[in-house]
Amino acid sequence: MKKILTLIVSLSLVAVAAGCGSKAGDAQTAASPVKTKETITIAWYPNESGADLKNARDELGKVIETATGKKVEHKTTTDYTIAIEAIASGNADVAFMGPQGYVEANAKNKKVQPLVVSSGESGTLDDAVYFSWLNVRKGEEDPYKSGSDYVMDNIAGKKFSFVSNSSTSGFKVPSAGIVSYFSKKDKFKNLTPDDLLQGGKDKFFSEVLYGGSHQGSAVNLLTGKADVAAFCDTCVSNYVELASGTANKPGAVYKVKQGAAEPFNxxxxxxxxxxxxxxxxxxxxxxxxxxxxxxxxxxxxDAFTSDAVTKNPMVFLPKDSKDSGLFKQKTGKEKFLPVEDAWFNPVRELSK
Incomplete structure (x- = not known):
């Protein structure tokens, strides 16, 4: 996993420093003017399509309506592929998507370009990251410990849950990390990410499940369908709370909190x-x-990066808010920042 971290951080710095790559505006030319549309369609991944996030989706829709004077329609989905195909084909005009999904959509259609990303706690792109987790049920973590450290050795042969093979933190990053770790061992020296897609008697995992969303992958773990599951911190943050340990550190224990919405209810x-x-x-x-x-x-x-949106408590939830949302203020510096296509090159590198 350290190799993946080094790759992501180093290439991120290169991409930001270079400032290269195609800008969204460069994808349009005078020779191919865009016909004005009266309705803007936003596609949402399954992770953000739940009823508990409707207010957050609607508020961002209002931002777009106010900025453009156009009506907004929300396209919620049950599958990553639907959202990726929608933005790539033009059936959706805007999409909130993971880095891997963006890279896939951009590969299908170069006219798909990034608009903004949320900053890190510093208010910059330097720490604009979230976290991909591998998780086990509380009380079953000892086989994954070596002294005081956690190791992956014993995930081989287990029932494993990914999110979707188009998920960055729910497949692309964890699979790359697993391959990097195990390929150093003679038994698995030829292991590839494709070997992790399906389980079976002669496969790396005994069984492979897909949650369809990060929430779904977490449910696969907590209901006993999977022994180990990949999902990210941000997509389950509305439903769980830190019970012990340090947030986003191996050994942290999280608990489904009182009042958690479906599918954790x-x-x-x-x-x-x-x-x-x-x-x-x-x-x-x-x-x-x-x-x-x-x-x-x-x-x-201009609208997304404005002070009005940064200070909108329905877009960036206050630090002490108990509501469900997509973004949250932790330091008061969080905001949306413009970003260029090259910023996502570290994710592209994971597929090489």
């Missing part, structure tokens, strides 16, 4: 232990510059 009090933590580049709001005009693109970027 029947799992109140259930606990899990984090055994591996890897930082991941923050998720972008992406746009299709073939369906969003350059004029509207500028309006959207």
């Amino acid at each position: 029947t799992l109140i009090g259930k606990e899990f232990t984090v055994i591996s933590v890897t930082p991941v580049l923050n998720s972008p709001f992406a746009i299709n510059t073939g369906t969003i005009s350059a004029e509207d693109l500028k309006k959207l970027r």
Whole structure:
């Protein structure tokens, strides 16, 4: 996992320092003007499509409506692929998606470009990351310990839950980390990410499940369907609370909190232990510059990065808020920042 961290951090710095890559506005040319649309469609991943996040989705829709003067329609989904195909094909104009999903959509259609990402706690891109976790049920963590450290050796042969093979923190990063770790061992020296897609008697995992969302992968773990599960911190933060240990550090124990919404409402009090933590580049709001005009693109970027949105408590929840949301103020410096395509090159590198 240290190798993955080094790759992500080093390439992120290169991408930011270089400032290269195609800008969203560069994807449009005078020779191919964009026809003005009266309705802007936003596609949402399954992770953000739940009823508990409707207010957060609607508030961001209002930001877009106010900025452009156009009506907004929300396209919630049950599968990563649906959202990725929607933005790539132009059936959606805006999408909130993980880095891997963005890279896949951009590969399908170069007119898909990043608009903004949420900053880190510093208010900059330097720490604009969230965290990919590998988790086991509380009380079952000892086989994954070596002294005071947590190790992955004993995940081989287990029932494992990913999120989706288009998920950055729920597949791409953990699978790359698993391959990097185990390929140093003679028995697994030829291991590839493709070997992790399915389980079986002669496979790396005895069984492989897909949660369809980070919440779904966590449920697979807590209900006993999986022995180990990959999911990220931000997508379950509305449903769990730190019970012991240090947040986003191996050994941290999280508990499903009272009042947690579906699909955790029947799992109140259930606990899990984090055994591996890897930082991941923050998720972008992406746009299709073939369906969003350059004029509207500028309006959207200006709106998202404005003080009004930064200080909007329904967009960036206050630190002490108990509400469910997509973004939260921890230091008071968090905000949306413009970002270019090259910033996501570290994610592209994981596929090479």
